[in-house]
Amino acid sequence: MGNLQVRLFVTYLVIIGVTLGLAALSLFLLLGGYRDSISYGNLEDVGALIDRQANYEIQNAVQKGDATLTGQDLLLILVNSLRGPGSSSVLPVTSVAVVDRSGRILRAAGPERLEDIVVRDFKAPSATADGERVPQRCRLSVPGGNELLCVSIPLSGAVLEKFPGSEAAALIVARPAASLGEVVGDLMPRLLFSGLIGVAAALVLGFLLSQSVAAPLRNIARAARNVARGNYRQRVPATGPSEVRDLAANFNRMTEEVQRSQQTLRDFLANISHELKTPLTSIRGFSEAMLDGTIDDPGGIERSARVINDESNRVLRLVEGLLDLSRIESGQLPMRQEEFDLQELMEHVGEVFALRSEETGVRLEIRPGSKAIIRGDFDxxxxxxxxxxxxxxxxxxxGGRVRVATRHVQEGLVQVTxxxxxxxxxxxxxxxxxxxFYRAxxxxxxxxxxxxxxxxxxxxRAHGGDIWATxxxxxxxxxxxxxxxxxxxVPGLAGVPAR
Ligand SMILES: Nc1ncnc2c1ncn2[C@@H]1O[C@H](COP(=O)(O)OP(=O)(O)OP(=O)(O)O)[C@@H](O)[C@H]1O
Ligand SMILES: [Mg+2]
Structure with missing residues (x-):
């Protein structure tokens, strides 16, 4: 399970499994009611059929002109019609019965013994609503047996008039309510089939989706291993979801940066070696010449000694410069924090360069501007x-001119040019x-x-300022x-006590 792709894959499967399970459960619960309403619909159809047959039988009996028809006769006609050929097709599961006005079953035909059972939710047909003999939904429980769904169809007022004294009030058609087990048994194969299709689709999609996340990550991991081995040319294609693309882009930027800094380091070392080589070669040349006696006259020795002195100063200057640079960059060269007026510094520098100005014939102009107190390291x-x-x-x-000027550019910021x-x-x-080492x-x-x-x-920068050239x-x-x-x-200015 340590593998990301496997994890994603399993996660997808679990999600699909749970979703399917929940869908099946809610389907079963919903379908219980749905089955009932379908059963009621069927019962209404069967009821209409039986009602038509009963009416037909009643018409026949009435037409035979028998004027002495009683309530008992109606019951007989009805029961015969219930057992008639039209009902036989539905009788194996459907029971038909005649009820009185209180919902008690008078006679019944079909698989269940229903006599004397009282129908629940039975609405006695009103005497006035003769025109609309609306089928009513009802239920009945067989003692020690099933729960049945039923539909009652009231007998018409016209029929009842012809059979004075009849107890019969309505026809009942009943059928067992579908149990949850039945619904499940009925639906299970279909659900399993659709579940299998779902799982197959999930397997394919899950594999593709997990692959789309895991493959770019594997690429990045491989590239990172290569970078660790020193191959800085590694770049990874930015594919997959946006977070992974972002990671790939950042990885590429990082390797570019590492590659660049490696190159800078190489250039730096090459520059230093180059800069050291010239003076050291002169130093060695002159010292060897003096040692092996090639230069032995006092004038030559003095010149050689001067060259050696100059060149070693040059090397020293380079080393000092490099040391300064690396110490400042790494924060090891703390800057003092002392308050002083820039004017003071300008005057000092003016004095230092006065001689240079005279020697070179370049005019030096120092324009200190207004008082500018700053906090920093004077030296x-x-x-x-x-x-x-x-x-x-x-x-x-x-004949040229060099000018140094200061001014306040904005509140709290001094600019020197x-x-x-x-x-x-x-x-x-x-x-x-x-x-x-950049020389123009x-x-x-x-x-x-x-x-x-x-x-x-x-x-x-260590003083919190910035510098640029035009x-x-x-x-x-x-x-x-x-x-x-x-x-x-000034953030980052090291706190060293003033001199
Ligand atoms: N005022 C200037 N006018 C023209 N070129 C300049 C000026 N200042 C700097 N440069 C150019 O910028 C380059 C870099 O200057 P930088 O001070 O860093 O090095 P450098 O003077 O050559 O050597 P270093 O200062 O280490 O002795 C110089 O080599 C020079 O070509
Ligand atoms: Mg310089």
């Missing part, structure tokens, strides 16, 4: 501005700028690792980031 936000300004100076030719008049970034590169195709990023903006974005190739670039002003709660 990390300085790192953000350093990265953005370093990029801006690197990509702006002499770093614009330059440099060569700009191609539109195709802009969406990828914040990815690790503007040819001037060769010196960097493409990690600065990735780190920058992580720091800004650029116009040939005219310049703008990097914009937002920070929540102090007083606004």
């Amino acid at each position: 990390r936000l300085e790192q953000v501005l350093n990265n953005l300004l370093d990029n801006a100076f690197r990509h702006t030719p002499p 770093v614009t330059d008049t440099g060569k700009g970034i191609a539109a195709a590169d802009v969406p990828h700028l914040f990815e690790r 195709s503007n040819g001037s990023g060769a010196k960097g690792y493409g990690l600065g903006l990735a780190i920058t974005r992580e720091i800004v 650029s116009e190739p040939g005219r310049g670039t703008a990097f914009v980031f937002t920070l929540p002003a102090a007083g606004r709660r």
